[in-house]
Amino acid sequence: MEVCYQLPVLPLDRPVPKHVLSRRGAISFSSSSSLFGSPDPRQLSQRRGAISYDSSDQTALYIRMLGDVRVRSQVGFEPERRVSHPYLCIDFRNLHTRLGCSSESASSAPERRVHRLLSFQRYLHSSRLLRGIPQQIPLHILDEDYTGQAQCMLEKVGNWNFDIFLFDRLTNGNGxxxxxxxxxxxxxxxxxxxxxxxxxxxxxxxxDYHSDNPYHNAVHAADVTQAMYCYLREPKLANSLTSYDILLGLIAAVTHDLDHPGVNQPFLIKTDHYLASLYRNSSVLENHHWKSVVGLLRETGLFSHLPPEDSLNMERDLGSLILATDISRQNEYLTxxxxxxxxxxxxxxxAGHRHFILQMALKCADICNPCRPWELSKQWSERVTEEFFQQGDIEKKHKLDVSPLCNRETNTVGNIQIGFMTYVAEPLFxxxxxxxxxRLSQTMLGHMGLNKATWGGLQQEQALTSEEGEPGTDAETAGGAATTAGESSSKEIPQGNTES
Structure with missing residues (x-):
């Protein structure tokens, strides 16, 4: 599968953009090389990153990245109408500019300066550094002598009761x-x-995970990775999987929601987000996660020492696993x-059957939150519901139709979770x-049964409490799970109690 494509040549009658930005981990530009012949400063070479564009538009080089980030010339064309939702709009500054070099001299220089477009998280980090704000020093990932409780927790990383929230606090979020x-x-x-x-x-x-997402953040990625590790240790898998399968499964787990914007696919479609157009409204987020991973692998050169064919196979197989987490294809995989x-x-x-089992294992890991002990499952339920409600608040503010499960006035954590467990999680597990x-699979089913009963009890208590002042609330609450049921098979319910 071809992952990288050439960007279009800039029109000769227009100036080269003074500031060419590329998202770190997604796109790299080089102004001194060309795939068609001798170096030409008016050409941008093959990109190394996650998202590919091959446009015949000769009016301008105009690439919209996640958050409505743009690569633009300062003259020569009118700005495009903003169709992405304001919630996703992020303004970036030009970083790493050449000191003592005016804009005029930069535009006339025979060799263009390469600028990087950082992801939102890395942009904030760089901005703090530029402003002299000290950063929290994370626990070094290269140290094998982890100290204190973090080391003790890593020794029990195969325990299904592993508290990923505590581990995240102990390690300052370091992966x-x-x-x-x-x-x-x-x-x-x-x-x-x-x-x-x-x-x-x-x-x-x-x-590249958005720390301001209540649910789709690096903690969720670590939780899915830990669950994947538990599944890889199951006898049938441990006795059959190759080292390549294990490497593939762990990398897919930690990157399966990379650069998630915190909103679901229907939101991107109805706001005419560029990602929805790019992937033709099909597995939009999953395709973006996959291509983002490819960008990071190529930028870091993690597999550059392998034969090119092996590296491409790794990228293709990662895509196959990540795309399997699309909740809209749940019935297809389950059948x-x-x-x-x-x-x-x-x-x-x-090999094909092993890969399919890896897909199913990753799907289970991604939505295993209802199968965790109540103390952990409750936190995940509250986080994913809050992410839903935040999206609903945005939709209300901008006069958009509120997506199912995203209206905090008509939904509760309990009815969303009961519906999800009944129609999505239980059949899969x-x-x-x-x-x-x-023992692990029986433990997961046991926890899910207890958690479902607990949410049901809480729902009844809420219904009795509100029954005195609002007689119709009980009926509405009772119907909440039924409403959720009809929506569970759609993309509205993300993977891991949420959509991937």
Whole structure:
């Protein structure tokens, strides 16, 4: 599969943009090279990143990145109408400009200065550094001698009761859990991964998750990675998966929601966001997560020492796993899984069957929040519901139709979770238990049953409390789960109690 494409040549009758920006981890530009022949300062070479454009538009080079970020010339064309929602609009500054170089001299220079467009998280970090604001020093990912409670927790990382929230606090949000797992499996040495490149890749992954998202953030990515590790240790998988499968599964888990904007696919479609157009309204977010991962892998050169064919296969297989987390394709994967189990024809000695099981494992890891102990599951439920409600608030503010489950006035955490568990989580984990009937699978089903009953009890208490002042509330609350049921199979319910 071709991942990189050439950007269009700038029209000869227009000046080269004075500031060419590219999202770090997504796009890189070089003004001194060309795929068509000798270097030409009016050409921009092949991009190395996550999102590809091949436009025949000769009016301007105009690329819109996530958050309505733009690459533009200061003259020569009128700004495009803003169709992305204001919530996603982010203004970026030009960083790393050449000192002592005026704009006129920069535009006339034969060799253009390359500028980088940082992701929102890294932009904020760089801005603080430029303003002299000290940064919190994270626990070093390269240190194997982790101290205190963090080390104790890593020793129990295979425990299903692992508290990812506590681990995040102890490690200052540093993504050393994935690094620890890769080291534990011996994958760093086996695949001859450069430690510095690996560290840089994981730090960039950490930074590209939006920390202001209540749910789709780096903590969710770490939680999915820890769950994936638990599944990889299940006997059927542990005895069958290759080292390549394990490496693929861990990287897919930690990057499966990379650069998630905190809103769902229907929101992007109805606000005419560029991502929806780019991916033709199909698996929009999942495609973006995948291409973002490809960008980081190529920028860091993590697999550059491998033969090109192997590197491309890795990128393709990562995409296959990440795209499987699309909740709108839940029934498709679940039906296929049931057929395999009914016919008892899963053969994990076949690469294709192993890859399918990895897809199902990642899907389970992504929506395993209802299967955690109540103290953890409740936190995830509140986080994902708050992210839904924030989207609904934005839709109300801008006179848009409020998406299902996103109206805080008609939905509660309880009815959303009961509907999700009944129509999405329970069918999936029931089939997973058929495939891997172990103590872990039974534990997950047990927790989900208890959590569902607890939410049901809380719903009844709320209904009785509000019944005195609002007689119709009880009926509305009782119908909440039914409303959720009809919406559960759509993209409105993200993976992991949320859409991926």
């Amino acid at each position: 050393l859990l994935t690094f620890h797992l890769l080291k534990q499996y011996g994958l760093v040495e086996l695949f001859q991964l450069d430690i510095v490149k690996l560290w840089r890749f994981l730090v960039m992954v950490q930074e 296929r899984f049931r057929v395999h189990l009914d016919q008892e024809n899963l053969c994990l000695s076949k 029931a089939e997973w238990a058929r495939f891997s009937d172990t």
